[in-house]
Each structure stands twice: as C-alpha cells, then as structure tokens.
Amino acid sequence: MSGLSGKAAIVGIGATEFSKESGRSELQLSVEAVRAAVADAGLATSDIDGLTTFTMDTSSEIAVARELGLPELRFFSRINYGGGAACATVQQAAMAVATGVADVVVCYRGFNERSESRFGQVSIAAATQVNTNGLDNAWTYPMGLGTPAATVAMQARRYMHEYGATSEDFGRVAVADRRHAATNPNAFFHGKPITLEDHQASRMIVDPLHLLDCCQESDGAVALVVTSAERARDLAQPPAHVVAAAQGSGRDQFVMTSYYRDDIGIPEMGVVGRELWRQSGLTPDEMPMAVLYDHFTPYVLMQLEELGFCGRGEAPDFVKDGAIEIGGRLPLNTHGGQLGEAYIHGMNGIAEGVRQVRGTSVNQVDDAHHVLVTAGTGVPTSGLVLSR
Amino acid sequence: MAIRPMINRDSRFFWEGTQVGELRIQTCNACGAKRFPPGPACQECDAYDRGHQVAVGTGTVFSYVVHRHPPVPGKELPIVIALIDLDEGVRMVGEVADVADDEIEIGMRLRVDFTKVDDELTLPVWRRV
Numbered sequence: 001m002s003g004l005s006g007k008a009a010i011v012g013i014g015a016t017e018f019s020k021e022s023g024r025s026e027l028q029l030s031v032e033a034v035r036a037a038v039a040d041a042g043l044a045t046s047d048i049d050g051l052t053t054f055t056m057d058t059s060s061e062i063a064v065a066r067e068l069g070l071p072e073l074r075f076f077s078r079i080n081y082g083g084g085a086a087c088a089t090v091q092q093a094a095m096a097v098a099t100g101v102a103d104v105v106v107c108y109r110g111f112n113e114r115s116e117s118r119f120g121q122v123s124i125a126a127a128t129q130v131n132t133n134g135l136d137n138a139w140t141y142p143m144g145l146g147t148p149a150a151t152v153a154m155q156a157r158r159y160m161h162e163y164g165a166t167s168e169d170f171g172r173v174a175v176a177d178r179r180h181a182a183t184n185p186n187a188f189f190h191g192k193p194i195t196l197e198d199h200q201a202s203r204m205i206v207d208p209l210h211l212l213d214c215c216q217e218s219d220g221a222v223a224l225v226v227t228s229a230e231r232a233r234d235l236a237q238p239p240a241h242v243v244a245a246a247q248g249s250g251r252d253q254f255v256m257t258s259y260y261r262d263d264i265g266i267p268e269m270g271v272v273g274r275e276l277w278r279q280s281g282l283t284p285d286e287m288p289m290a291v292l293y294d295h296f297t298p299y300v301l302m303q304l305e306e307l308g309f310c311g312r313g314e315a316p317d318f319v320k321d322g323a324i325e326i327g328g329r330l331p332l333n334t335h336g337g338q339l340g341e342a343y344i345h346g347m348n349g350i351a352e353g354v355r356q357v358r359g360t361s362v363n364q365v366d367d368a369h370h371v372l373v374t375a376g377t378g379v380p381t382s383g384l385v386l387s388r
Numbered sequence: 389m390a391i392r393p394m395i396n397r398d399s400r401f402f403w404e405g406t407q408v409g410e411l412r413i414q415t416c417n418a419c420g421a422k423r424f425p426p427g428p429a430c431q432e433c434d435a436y437d438r439g440h441q442v443a444v445g446t447g448t449v450f451s452y453v454v455h456r457h458p459p460v461p462g463k464e465l466p467i468v469i470a471l472i473d474l475d476e477g478v479r480m481v482g483e484v485a486d487v488a489d490d491e492i493e494i495g496m497r498l499r500v501d502f503t504k505v506d507d508e509l510t511l512p513v514w515r516r517v
Contacts, residue, residue: 120458121458122391122458122459122460122461124391124461127391127392127393127394128391128392128394129394130394134394135394135395135396135398135399136425137393137394138393138394138395138399138425139393139424139425139480139481140481141391141393142390142391142392142393142509142511143469143481143482143483143511143512144455144460144463144467144469144483145453145455145469145481146391146460147455147458147460150453150455150469153453153455154451154452154453154469154471154481155451157451157452157453157494158450158451158471158494161451161494203456203457204454204456205456205457206453206454206455206456206457207453207454207456207489208453252431257481259471259479259481260424260425260478260479264451
C-alpha cells in the first residue's frame with residue numbers, strides 16, 4: 001500500500017448529455033458537468049478550490065472558475081498526451097487533497113469532438129505544433145499516417161501477425177460494448193446492440209480496422225469531484241475510494257507512434273498496471289470487472305495482457321465466449337464504453353467505475369467492491385483502482 | 389496539399405538528405421550507435437556528438453496498414469503505409485508505392501525511392517525490391 005492509497009475519494013460525478021451536436025460551447029459543457037458533479041456530491045460550487053483537466057481541453061481552469069463564480073483557486077493543473085490524461089486528472093486531484101494542498105478538486109473534460117473538432121480526421125495542427133510532439137509527427141504525418149485509427153492499425157496488424165489474433169477477436173470487444181450500451185439510456189447507442197457479423201460487415205477504415213473497431217466521435221462533458229476520504233464520509237454519495245492512481249510511460253515512448261522499440265505494443269500500460277497493483281495491494285484476480293479505454297478495439301486486448309489478466313498473446317482466447325460481457329468472467333465497459341456510450345476521452349469510463357462501486361450502474365456487476373479504470377492507449381497513460 | 393514535416397536542428401540533416409536522394413540515419417560519433425528517429429543525445433553513451441550514414445535503402449516490412457478513410461491531405465486513397473525495418477537495424481514509417489493493397493505483407497522486401505513534393509521538400513517512398 002502506498003502513501004496515496006485510500007486517502008482520497010471520488011464523491012461526485014456529473015455529465016451533460018452525449019450527442020453528435022451539443023449546440024453550445026465547449027466551455028458551457030464543462031461548466032454544466034462541473035455543476036452536476038458538485039450537486040451529486042452534495043457540495044456547493046463555492047466548496048471547489050481546485051480544478052484539473054487535460055492539456056487538450058480548450059477550456060482553461062480559470063475560464064471554468066469564472067463561469068462558476070469561484071472566488072479563488074488554490075490548485076490547478078493539466079495533464080498531457082490526449083486520452084492518456086483521463087485517470088491522471090484524478091491522480092492529480094487525489095494527490096492535492098491527500099497532501100492538504102486543496103480540499104475539493106474537480107476534474108473535468110468537455111468538448112464538441114463531433115460537431116467542431118473531430119479527432120478522427122487528419123489533424124494538421126497536430127503535425128505542425130511547435131514542440132517535440134510536432135517534431136515526432138514529422139516521421140509519420142508527411143508519409144500519410146495521420147489518423148488515430150491508422151496509428152493503431154499499424155500495431156494491430158503486427159499483433160495479428162505475432163499472435164494469430166483475428167479481426168473477429170477485436171470484434172468481440174465491440175459486441176460487448178454495444179451490448180452494454182444497449183441497456184444504458186445515456187448511451188448514444190442505447191437500444192442498438194450489434195453482432196459479430198455486423199462488425200465483420202462494417203466497412204474498412206484502415207485495414208485491419210473496421211468501422212466498428214473505432215469509437216464514436218462525441219460532444220459532451222464529464223466532471224468528477226475528488227476530496228479526502230475523511231470529508232467523503234459526510235457527503236451525499238457512497239465514496240469511491242482511490243486505492244491506486246498511476247501514470248505510465250515506457251522506453252522510447254512516443255504519442256500513438258511508439259514504433260521504434262523492438263517489441264512495439266503498449267508497455268506503458270504495463271507500467272501503469274504494476275504501479276496500480278503495488279499501490280493497492282490488489283491483484284488482477286481480485287477485479288470483478290474493469291473499464292478499459294476503448295478508442296480502438298485491439299488495444300483492449302493488449303491492455304488485458306499488459307495489466308496481467310492474461311499472458312502475452314492470450315487475450316484473443318480470454319475474450320471468447322462472452323467473458324467480457326455482463327455475467328462473464330470479467331465484464332468490461334459496462335456503460336457501453338467509448339464505442340457504445342460516448343467518447344469523452346475516458347472520463348465517462350471513470351464515472352462508470354464510480355457508479356459500479358456505488359452499486360448504481362445500469363449494468364451492475366455483483367460485488368463490484370473494486371473497479372479498475374484505464375486511460376488512453378498508445379500514449380503515455382494512466383489508471384485507477386476505485387474501491388468501496 | 390501535403391502535410392509538411394516540422395524540422396529543427398536535430399532533424400534537418402535527414403530532410404536535406406532526401407533532397408539529394410539520400411536516406412540518412414543518425415550515427416553517434418562517440419560510440420557508433422545508429423538511431424531513428426534522430427535526437428540530440430545518444431541513447432547508448434549520452435554523447436551529443438553525432439553524424440549520419442547513408443542507408444543502402446533496402447528494408448523489410450515489419451507491419452503495414454491500408455488507409456481508406458478519412459481523406460489525407462495531398463494523398464490519393466487508399467494509401468499503403470508500412471513500418472519498415474531497414475537493413476541497418478533502424479525502423480521507420482514510409483508510404484509504399486506500386487504495391488496493391490492486397491499484395492502488401494509482413495516480410496516483403498522494399499527499397500527506398502524519393503518523391504519531390506516541391507523545391508523545399510522531398511519525401512522518401514518505398515517500392516518493391
């Protein structure tokens with residue numbers, strides 16, 4: 001058990017609706033989600049003294065604070081590397097409240113990622129940013145490799161070659177997500193399950209990835225309220241204690257294009273996993289379920305391996321026979337994931353982890369005392385273990 | 389219009405090389421380590437003293453994709469893009485020309501060629517050996 005384990009808890013969750021066109025600004029979405037999360041916790045916005053988000057978020061902490069009418073902030077921070085930031089925003093908040101730097105920190109992420117800035121398109125801005133990330137992208141974008149799907153497809157093809165994985169193996173992740181979304185009224189794909197045949201028949205985006213291997217593009221916002229475990233005892237909701245919170249970056253790490261190390265894959269998630277198990281004193285066998293970041297299905301399989309749920313190359317067998325669906329051995333993404341519920345850069349997955357620990361998920365897993373949640377894959381990333 | 393690479397003083401030698409038909413790999417003048425992508429500090433011996441060698445220009449497909457959607461500026465779809473293990477022992481991403489999307493495979497041997505985009509930019513492209 002580490003010094004951080006159990007010191008902080010997520011006590012409030014809030015979100016806007018998840019849509020393809022929100023009709024309002026990204027700042028307004030974030031402010032709405034923060035207000036909803038604070039109300040859920042039984043707190044007032046005036047209790048907030050810290051805010052944290054992604055470097056990619058277009059709404060600064062001070063802009064959110066202005067709209068909320070906050071008089072002062074004592075803590076504000078941002079995490080880099082796209083969706084890899086998700087769980088690390090909670091780590092930042094947990095460290096702040098555990099050390100007394102702040103009392104109530106809200107993590108937020110809001111965007112019009114479908115109606116304004118679509119991440120699935122080739123981003124000239126990503127290729128021309130004046131920093132080392134832009135320089136790194138010089139080795140891929142000019143060669144035509146310029147979408148997230150394409151960067152993942154390169155890893156997926158190699159994974160298929162090395163371990164005999166098939167497109168159907170990837171498709172089982174999509175089928176599980178969409179089954180869970182089908183019973184989630186807040187999911188964009190509520191009432192719309194798919195079959196493996198649907199997955200196989202969907203058009204190719206970047207071989208070997210079909211359309212249904214790729215997450216949605218979504219508009220929306222999610223916010224999470226973090227405070228000390230001590231203060232959490234007196235609030236409106238059962239706390240989801242942060243028993244582990246880790247970041248991870250691997251050797252010769254790049255953003256989405258860590259192609260130059262001998263064994264490509266996602267060892268950065270192994271860094272996160274080992275640290276989560278060390279901090280929490282728990283093991284993969286003790287997880288009744290997990291929320292694994294699913295912007296693209298192949299990385300869900302590779303995460304199962306890096307996190308220790310199965311050995312290298314064994315995930316295709318692990319996910320067979322409904323093992324990752326509700327009622328299976330390790331249900332994943334019970335809210336429907338980013339393929340089924342919405343793509344809110346992993347923050348909606350953390351909210352689902354909180355609901356499971358509270359016992360209020362629409363696809364509740366029995367005895368969800370502990371829930372593992374991960375952030376973006378293919379990038380420097382992060383993870384959490386939440387417990388009752 | 390094609391996406392142009394961001395270039396700084398650590399990577400300029402590479403792009404100057406493509407303009408004269410050379411595929412340049414960074415080498416460490418202290419320990420000889422080869423490196424791609426390039427960077428200012430040797431990962432093997434920490435030296436900042438670096439030069440380059442010209443690759444023979446052949447390699448083997450380590451992985452590949454066929455990009456079909458969405459549009460890519462300056463490219464006609466589909467594009468075959470490979471991750472290529474150069475014979476010198478470094479790996480790089482490259483567009484593969486003249487190999488059909490159902491012919492490309494891991495292990496295929498490729499050789500480098502160069503496509504002039506304009507007076508300031510020449511891109512490496514790869515063709516079947």
